[in-house]
Amino acid sequence: MKEFLKYTIIGIMLIIVQVGLFAGGSQDTDLKEGPRESIELKIAALKGPTGFGMIKLFEDVPNLGPGVSSTYFVIPTPTEMVARITSGEVDFAVLPANVGAKLYTKGPGYPLGAVVGLGSIYILSRDEGVKSLEDLSGRQVYGVGKGATPDYLMRYFLREEGIEGVTIDFSLPPTQVAQMAIAGKADTVILPEPFVTQILMKAPDMKIVIDLQDQWKNISGEEEVYPISVVVIRPEVALNYPEVVLRFLEEYKASIEFVVTHPAPASVLIEKFGIMPAVIAEKAIPRCNLSFASALASRESMEVYLSVLLAGDPVSIGGELPDSNYYFSAP
Numbered sequence: 001m002k003e004f005l006k007y008t009i010i011g012i013m014l015i016i017v018q019v020g021l022f023a024g025g026s027q028d029t030d031l032k033e034g035p036r037e038s039i040e041l042k043i044a045a046l047k048g049p050t051g052f053g054m055i056k057l058f059e060d061v062p063n064l065g066p067g068v069s070s071t072y073f074v075i076p077t078p079t080e081m082v083a084r085i086t087s088g089e090v091d092f093a094v095l096p097a098n099v100g101a102k103l104y105t106k107g108p109g110y111p112l113g114a115v116v117g118l119g120s121i122y123i124l125s126r127d128e129g130v131k132s133l134e135d136l137s138g139r140q141v142y143g144v145g146k147g148a149t150p151d152y153l154m155r156y157f158l159r160e161e162g163i164e165g166v167t168i169d170f171s172l173p174p175t176q177v178a179q180m181a182i183a184g185k186a187d188t189v190i191l192p193e194p195f196v197t198q199i200l201m202k203a204p205d206m207k208i209v210i211d212l213q214d215q216w217k218n219i220s221g222e223e224e225v226y227p228i229s230v231v232v233i234r235p236e237v238a239l240n241y242p243e244v245v246l247r248f249l250e251e252y253k254a255s256i257e258f259v260v261t262h263p264a265p266a267s268v269l270i271e272k273f274g275i276m277p278a279v280i281a282e283k284a285i286p287r288c289n290l291s292f293a294s295a296l297a298s299r300e301s302m303e304v305y306l307s308v309l310l311a312g313d314p315v316s317i318g319g320e321l322p323d324s325n326y327y328f329s330a331p
């Protein structure tokens with residue numbers, strides 16, 4: 001009887017150990033191989049420079065893990081992108097930084113995955129008397145982005161520098177402002193890339209006279225340029241598949257590095273996928289300030305930038321700074 005009990009106990013212990021080893025092995029497999037069920041991700045880039053950094057992903061469609069498929073597409077305007085996000089149609093989306101913050105604070109709560117682009121706004125002029133912000137006083141200037149970054153930044157700069165008497169017309173679309181500058185009907189304009197490149201290619205008498213990125217560092221005291229483009233993540237994806245998010249962000253970072261270091265082949269892909277003609281894209285890339293910083297690494301610079309917008313126009317970011325949960329971090 002004692003022998004029977006002895007071998008029974010040993011057998012039970014062996015079963016317990018085997019079950020424990022099997023369970024541990026299963027957990028390791030889940031972590032390394034990704035989600036058990038199949039998922040299909042929809043990934044959207046904006047038409048224009050905001051979409052440049054993702055272009056290698058469009059071309060390669062990288063493997064994001066077992067059971068994960070992905071579809072990449074281009075959205076023509078931020079307004080349509082917001083509509084797609086609000087309806088939950090996209091899993092990863094690239095947006096202007098303030099729009100991403102506003103969508104988080106007001107819903108549907110997409111967290112920030114990474115900053116994927118820094119400021120790329122410039123003041124161009126053929127007026128030799130314009131060399132600084134102070135020189136804009138008393139002049140008519142054409143700008144783009146009413147209720148967006150160019151507008152908010154100019155208000156901030158002029159207020160901080162105590163400059164008055166600057167008239168900025170934000171009523172025209174960027175294509176028309178660029179055409180007016182090329183035709184000699186607008187002497188001083190505030191524009192982002194790629195419109196800066198378009199003007200410089202066709203109007204040699206127009207020059208970049210003020211780099212708003214330098215103005216930001218000088219006036220704000222920040223060492224880094226303000227973040228302007230971000231990639232956000234559908235909350236359910238960020239919560240349930242953090243390993244997939246990390247893999248996607250790694251691929252995105254590599255894509256940005258490819259575009260920055262190989263502008264010629266990158267510009268061919270940019271045209272291939274209908275984002276912009278290659279001849280313009282190649283020349284614009286160096287001034288687009290494509291850059292990658294994880295959500296946590298970019299939090300301080302993001303909060304400085306959003307605080308400036310909050311002070312100037314609270315509606316621009318949804319009335320408050322996003323809380324700590326806005327910044328994605330894998331568990």
